[in-house]
Amino acid sequence: MQELPGMVKDYLLGYIKRSNKPVYFILQRDGRLLEWGGDTGRYCLPELKIGESIEKQLYYLEGLVTSLDNTEVIRCVNIEGCGYIDIHLIPTQEHILIVFLAVEPATTNEIMKLQRITQLSQCNTRISLAAIALYADLFYSMGIVVMEFLENGTFNIIGSIPSWFSDIYPDIKIRRTQHDLESAFPFLKGFIKNARKHWSLKIPFSLRSGIQNADDAIGNQQQYEAIAITWADKNILFVQKFK
Numbered sequence: 001m002q003e004l005p006g007m008v009k010d011y012l013l014g015y016i017k018r019s020n021k022p023v024y025f026i027l028q029r030d031g032r033l034l035e036w037g038g039d040t041g042r043y044c045l046p047e048l049k050i051g052e053s054i055e056k057q058l059y060y061l062e063g064l065v066t067s068l069d070n071t072e073v074i075r076c077v078n079i080e081g082c083g084y085i086d087i088h089l090i091p092t093q094e095h096i097l098i099v100f101l102a103v104e105p106a107t108t109n110e111i112m113k114l115q116r117i118t119q120l121s122q123c124n125t126r127i128s129l130a131a132i133a134l135y136a137d138l139f140y141s142m143g144i145v146v147m148e149f150l151e152n153g154t155f156n157i158i159g160s161i162p163s164w165f166s167d168i169y170p171d172i173k174i175r176r177t178q179h180d181l182e183s184a185f186p187f188l189k190g191f192i193k194n195a196r197k198h199w200s201l202k203i204p205f206s207l208r209s210g211i212q213n214a215d216d217a218i219g220n221q222q223q224y225e226a227i228a229i230t231w232a233d234k235n236i237l238f239v240q241k242f243k
Helices: 006-020 108-122 129-133 136-141 163-168 188-201
Strands: 023-028 033-038 072-079 083-091 095-103 144-149 155-158 212-215 221-231 234-242
Touching (some): 144 188
Antiparallel strands (some): 023 095, 144 234
16 A cells, blocks of 8 residues: 555544544553553543553453453443543554544444443343343344353344344254354454453443444345343343444
8 A cells, every 4th residue: 555645644643633532551561551641531531550550440451451462453342421432452562552542333323222232231230131032122123133142152042033134144043042153244253252351351331343344145245233241140242234
C-alpha cells in the first residue's frame, strides 16, 4: 500500500482524537503500569498508580494482559457508566501497549437491542436456563440465536431458532446440543478465545465481536455479530445476523 500523504495522516489523527477520544497505557511485560495519557476523563478511570498491575486497577482487563501473545482487539465492550469502547492490546518485545477508543453501536436500534440483553442478564444472577428460554420470543423477534457455551468447547441452543440460522447450519434441525459452531461461523474462532477470558471473570458487561462478514447457505456474503455475557452463572453467546 502506498504511504499516506502527511495531510491525510494529520486529518485521520485529528478525526480519531475528536471522535474516538483515545487513551493509552504503556505497561511492562508483567502488566505493571509505566505511563498513561490521552482523554482520560472520557473513560471513568480510577486513580491509577504507576508500578502496579493494570489488571488489578481496571477489573475489566483482568486476565487479558499478562496472557497476551499477539495483538488483539476486543470490540464494543460496555463499561458501565462510560459507554462502549474498543480495547486494543498490543504486545511488543519490551512493553505492552493498551489503547481505548470510544465507539458507538451502528444504529439506535442496535443500542436498544443491547440494552435489552444487558438488562435481562443483570436482572437476576440466579435465574435458571429455563427462565432464560422464556425470553425466546424476544430474541427470536430480533433474529438472535441464544447459546450456552460448554466447558468442552461446544454449544447448546436455548429457545427458538431463527430460520437464517437453521439454513446456514442445518444440523441444528436434528439436535440442539453439543454443536461446534466454529465450523459454521469461522469468524467466531478468534472471538471465542476472547470470550473464554471474559466468561472466566464473571463480570457484568457484554463483550462484542463487532460486525463480521461471512457467507450464508447459498454463498452470499452476510454480516453477523456475536455477543458474550455471563447470565445466571452460565456462559451465554448471542449471534445475530444483520439484514
